Amino acid sequence: MDNPQDYSDTLEFESMDLEKYSRELEIAVKAVHMACLLCQRVQQSLLAKNNGHVQSKDDDSPVTVADWSVQAIVSWVLSEAFGSKNVSIVAEEDVQVLSKSDSIHLLDAVTKTVNTCLAEAPCFGLRAPTVPLSTSEVLEAISRCNSTGGSHGRFWVLDPVDGTLGFVRGDQYAIALALIEGGEPVLGVLGCPNYPMNKEWLSYHNGYRRIISRLTSETSESWDKGCVIYARKGSGSAWMQPLLSKEKKFVWPNSARHIKVSTIDDPALATFCEPVEKANSSHSFTAGLAHSVGLRNQPLRVYSMVKYAAIARGDAEIFMKFARAGYKEKIWDHAAGVVIIQEAGGVVTDAGGHPLCFSKGMYLEGLDRGIIVCSGARLHEKIINAVDASWNSSSL
Numbered sequence: 001m002d003n004p005q006d007y008s009d010t011l012e013f014e015s016m017d018l019e020k021y022s023r024e025l026e027i028a029v030k031a032v033h034m035a036c037l038l039c040q041r042v043q044q045s046l047l048a049k050n051n052g053h054v055q056s057k058d059d060d061s062p063v064t065v066a067d068w069s070v071q072a073i074v075s076w077v078l079s080e081a082f083g084s085k086n087v088s089i090v091a092e093e094d095v096q097v098l099s100k101s102d103s104i105h106l107l108d109a110v111t112k113t114v115n116t117c118l119a120e121a122p123c124f125g126l127r128a129p130t131v132p133l134s135t136s137e138v139l140e141a142i143s144r145c146n147s148t149g150g151s152h153g154r155f156w157v158l159d160p161v162d163g164t165l166g167f168v169r170g171d172q173y174a175i176a177l178a179l180i181e182g183g184e185p186v187l188g189v190l191g192c193p194n195y196p197m198n199k200e201w202l203s204y205h206n207g208y209r210r211i212i213s214r215l216t217s218e219t220s221e222s223w224d225k226g227c228v229i230y231a232r233k234g235s236g237s238a239w240m241q242p243l244l245s246k247e248k249k250f251v252w253p254n255s256a257r258h259i260k261v262s263t264i265d266d267p268a269l270a271t272f273c274e275p276v277e278k279a280n281s282s283h284s285f286t287a288g289l290a291h292s293v294g295l296r297n298q299p300l301r302v303y304s305m306v307k308y309a310a311i312a313r314g315d316a317e318i319f320m321k322f323a324r325a326g327y328k329e330k331i332w333d334h335a336a337g338v339v340i341i342q343e344a345g346g347v348v349t350d351a352g353g354h355p356l357c358f359s360k361g362m363y364l365e366g367l368d369r370g371i372i373v374c375s376g377a378r379l380h381e382k383i384i385n386a387v388d389a390s391w392n393s394s395s396l
């Protein structure tokens, strides 16, 4: 790679009007780009060597070198940019597993991954550490993300790898970073390393199973895949940039382009997306809703908040998630997606039509039955009415 400094000067954020949060948005987008490249490398190595860097947490959900490494680099970049005293972060991961005496190999792998990534910071117009981080500095960067959130002040919300299951399966996943102020998400940044830039790859005529396989098959290497989507609350616009890549010699993509939700509001033409794992969302309930609303297309089942990206880009019109009773949705699984959808022209509510609540800690407190994301009010109203009509007969 040539002198990375050459590229950082060309760094530009079209339409980054000099308004509130522009510096925070710029730093967040750069950090997510860095995290995307880190994840692509780790995913390739994971799939190639199956190097056992996948651990299980107490709740039996997976966590990998990528989850911890992304949390460390985002924490470091934000603290470097704004001062650690001014940065408060709510994030999914902690150092419980990494700190164990028998995890030293994992901690070494995370530290190596973090330092490789941070060394490239100048490609993104950011400062690199003067010396590589030590393992204890990496642990500190991860554990520093221990804010409890709330309704006052500002804090960042990070899901370092959303859809870790998809990540370890070589499928879709996302890096989700949001800024919340006064209890409301004000910035949303979603890195989607495996999601193709070119909408044509999501052509609807082939049926959705093929689309999923095309999204994740080895031919995907030939796609121009990977993007970072971002939006600022109240700006009225959502943006998408292609991912930086070594092939493109890290030339910064000043081709950020507008994205908008789909204009389709006829259920017969609309597509809905939902989680892959039926343990995470009731496929039978959504199938019933689809039937009663008149949705004809097969569901697009995709891991992670890439589902929010699909709606924001106009590749699908509805995202529905109905977790089993008792499951509490985390703010890091939705904050970034909500801002992006709203600014791309879509609607996000719970099944009662209420906005999601990000002001009461790490959970979406008071969520009514499920989450409904639509490209427009007409489809949204139909889905809400269908949920009301069928909820009592559901076993949820």
Ligand SMILES: Nc1ncnc2c1ncn2[C@@H]1O[C@H](COP(=O)(O)OS(=O)(=O)O)[C@@H](OP(=O)(O)O)[C@H]1O
Pocket: 061, 092, 159, 161, 162, 163, 164, 165, 166, 274, 275, 276, 277, 278, 279, 280, 281, 302, 303, 304, 305, 323, 324, 327, 330, 333
């Ligand atoms: N039981 C259950 N019910 C509902 N949601 C759950 C459940 N378990 C996990 N999660 C959270 O869902 C995140 C994955 O969401 P996805 O939409 O990717 O689900 S799926 O993997 O496509 O089925 C996943 O996010 P990550 O842990 O960041 O991958 C979890 O936070």
Ligand SMILES: [Mg+2]
Pocket: 061, 062, 092, 164
């Ligand atoms: Mg997880």
Ligand SMILES: [Mg+2]
Pocket: 159, 161, 162, 163, 332, 333
């Ligand atoms: Mg998640």
Ligand SMILES: [Mg+2]
Pocket: 067, 092, 159, 160, 161, 162, 163, 164
């Ligand atoms: Mg996660």
